[in-house]
Amino acid sequence: MRIATYNVNGIRARLPRLIEWLTETQPDIVCLQELKSAEDGIPRADIEAAGYGAIWHGQKGFNGVAILARGEQPMEVQRGLDGDPDDEQSRYIEAGVFGLRVAGIYLPNGNPHPGPKFDYKLGWMERLRARARAILAEEVPALIAGDYNVIPHDDDVFRASAMADDALMHPQSRAAYRAMLSDGWTDGLRARYPAGGVWTYWDYQAGAWQRDAGFRIDHLLLSPALADRLCDAGVDKGHRAREKASDHAATWVTVRD
């Protein structure tokens, strides 16, 4: 079974690329982020025509997450995280699909640091960790996949000094990510490539793609039961080179059925 996460940076702007990628790579489960669309603007018919059932949590203009399943309708478990009744941003959706629990996340960027956006990021990570621990306590095979907006290690970025002051690799962001790993989650791509050097994002600006000036912020975290089934992991880098591509590349794991 192939499970992928993909920050599409606008599902309507990206629709031809998204459908093409689904058709070419045939993932069984997909978590999408940055739909940048209200629910009534999401192209349900095109996704279904490509062979996928889907649920989503949309928002006009920004954010927005979805879970797709090939030939199946995901069964929604929860949308949004507990712990902040004032939070109206669409960044979390969770479902049961193919016997797995799957959460799709779009973790706040947090720039600039310091400031309210960074505080929101850390608060959101605490709330995510609480939900993640509750999922682990259920002892179902589970995965939390999405755009974490965290560069976990210095070898996950083309040049650590270039991003040193960024919220993506702030020590507090990294500590909050590590805390989830310490709870028992396995970083699927890191397990496959322990030395780093694999990117999932390349900025549109300053020729970052051409210079391979990228970093790794899209992650798939596997519960212990699912980590035991991990076969492979990778990044669909070729699609990042195409016309009208997202600035992220899809990132995936395969697990034994």
Place this chain on the structure above:
DNA sequence: ATGACTAATAGCATTAGA
């Protein structure tokens, strides 16, 4: 320190992204 790209917005300049 700044800008460079891209997407969306009842938009034609601003916000947000990372």
